Amino acid sequence: MSHVIVGAGLAGARTAEGLREAGYDGEVVLLGAEEHRPYDRPPLSKDYLQGATDQDGVFLQSAEWYGEHGVELRTGTAVAAIDRDAAEVVLADGERLGYERLVLATGSSARRLPVAGAELDGVLHLRTLDDSDRLRVAILSASRVAIIGGGWIGLEVAAAARTAGAEVTVLEAAGQPLEAALGPRIGAAFAELHREHGVDVRLGVHVEEIVGSGGTARGVRLADGGLVEADIVLVSVGAAPNIGLAEAAGLDLDDGVVVDESLRTSDPRIHAVGDIAAIWYPALGRRLRVEHWATAQNTGPVAARAVLGESDATYDALPYFFTDQYDLGMEYTGFAGPGEADELVVRGDLERREFVAFWLREGRLLAGMNVNVWDVTEDIDRLVRAGGALDTRRLADPGVPLTEL
Numbered sequence: 001m002s003h004v005i006v007g008a009g010l011a012g013a014r015t016a017e018g019l020r021e022a023g024y025d026g027e028v029v030l031l032g033a034e035e036h037r038p039y040d041r042p043p044l045s046k047d048y049l050q051g052a053t054d055q056d057g058v059f060l061q062s063a064e065w066y067g068e069h070g071v072e073l074r075t076g077t078a079v080a081a082i083d084r085d086a087a088e089v090v091l092a093d094g095e096r097l098g099y100e101r102l103v104l105a106t107g108s109s110a111r112r113l114p115v116a117g118a119e120l121d122g123v124l125h126l127r128t129l130d131d132s133d134r135l136r137v138a139i140l141s142a143s144r145v146a147i148i149g150g151g152w153i154g155l156e157v158a159a160a161a162r163t164a165g166a167e168v169t170v171l172e173a174a175g176q177p178l179e180a181a182l183g184p185r186i187g188a189a190f191a192e193l194h195r196e197h198g199v200d201v202r203l204g205v206h207v208e209e210i211v212g213s214g215g216t217a218r219g220v221r222l223a224d225g226g227l228v229e230a231d232i233v234l235v236s237v238g239a240a241p242n243i244g245l246a247e248a249a250g251l252d253l254d255d256g257v258v259v260d261e262s263l264r265t266s267d268p269r270i271h272a273v274g275d276i277a278a279i280w281y282p283a284l285g286r287r288l289r290v291e292h293w294a295t296a297q298n299t300g301p302v303a304a305r306a307v308l309g310e311s312d313a314t315y316d317a318l319p320y321f322f323t324d325q326y327d328l329g330m331e332y333t334g335f336a337g338p339g340e341a342d343e344l345v346v347r348g349d350l351e352r353r354e355f356v357a358f359w360l361r362e363g364r365l366l367a368g369m370n371v372n373v374w375d376v377t378e379d380i381d382r383l384v385r386a387g388g389a390l391d392t393r394r395l396a397d398p399g400v401p402l403t404e405l
Helices: 010-021 129-141 152-163 179-196 244-248 293-307 377-386 392-396
Strands: 002-006 028-031 071-074 079-083 088-091 096-104 108-110 144-148 167-172 200-203 207-213 216-222 227-229 232-235 239-241 256-258 270-272 277-281 286-289 320-325 328-334 343-349 354-361 364-371
Touching: 002 010, 010 028, 010 293, 079 244, 096 293, 129 152, 129 232, 144 152, 144 216, 152 167, 152 179, 152 320, 179 200, 179 320, 179 343, 179 354, 179 364, 216 232, 270 293, 277 293, 293 320, 328 377, 343 392, 364 377
Parallel strands: 002 028, 002 096, 028 071, 096 270, 144 167, 144 232, 167 200, 256 277
Antiparallel strands: 079 088, 088 096, 108 239, 207 216, 216 227, 277 286, 320 328, 328 364, 343 354, 354 364
């Protein structure tokens, strides 16, 4: 009987690779709903979108790798249901595949905007390789781009569109872009970055409808009556975890699919990885579902070892993500949800955007973010895990090495 992986994104692919690297020589079936073999998503809003990387550069492995390593990759194959009693997955065409162990790596889907005009031609989303292809072609022919949502994807696409020479307007409902993730002060630094590059960043605005003519989007009407004219409209308002299969199968849910330290769900024969996994983080004292690249990259190999019964296969990485926009590079380690930190400490030059920001609660470090400052993520990770109260004066002082805190 096979080990079956549902979802052929990064998390699913790393699970399949992990099974082979751990020495498993039985059957491995990797099922993907998309027609493409597994690929990396970060370039879709960065290098690939800008044309700096070709399509071969986004694939995780060559087309031949899967056959050479005995992984049965079935693309264009949607799974309709999980039959836990029979230990089978039911494909959309009715075929049933038995499993010894099942790994769910179903990922996320771009959220839709519930306003009039959202289905017009020229209204785009960015989640898949095909989405990025459509968006790249559209940006190259567009003179005006409107982006609804000032989150990570929205801002990365804004940078790509400006690099391509388009006029770009970002429409964000919050007081600053990235405010929920970074707070207003650091969010303002990202707003200023984009304004310096010619982006019209509009904050505290609400979309009333997407307007068009001849079935094609021509702009965005705001709640205050204003109209932002555009040749294309990108809706970038977050992602929703694809947990329908898990929910229908009766697995425990808490925002995502609840897993233990070995990424095992409430059914011991089923594991969950990547975007859908609601993971307990001992260092943070909480359960989180983290949609970023590192979670998919790192949970897959752990799940593979756990599937094979390795007793020390536990997931203990902290949440981590990164972005690149224009000449700004950033890494974030840990987690500080909206309103959770009671103090923000900045080490370095915020105006020049060469700094490290620290979010603390009662002196304990929750998260740290380095912007155009490198080789400090291990120190930030260590300080988050340590859990003790820090001297914030020393934390803010660039003359005090993080290694001494």
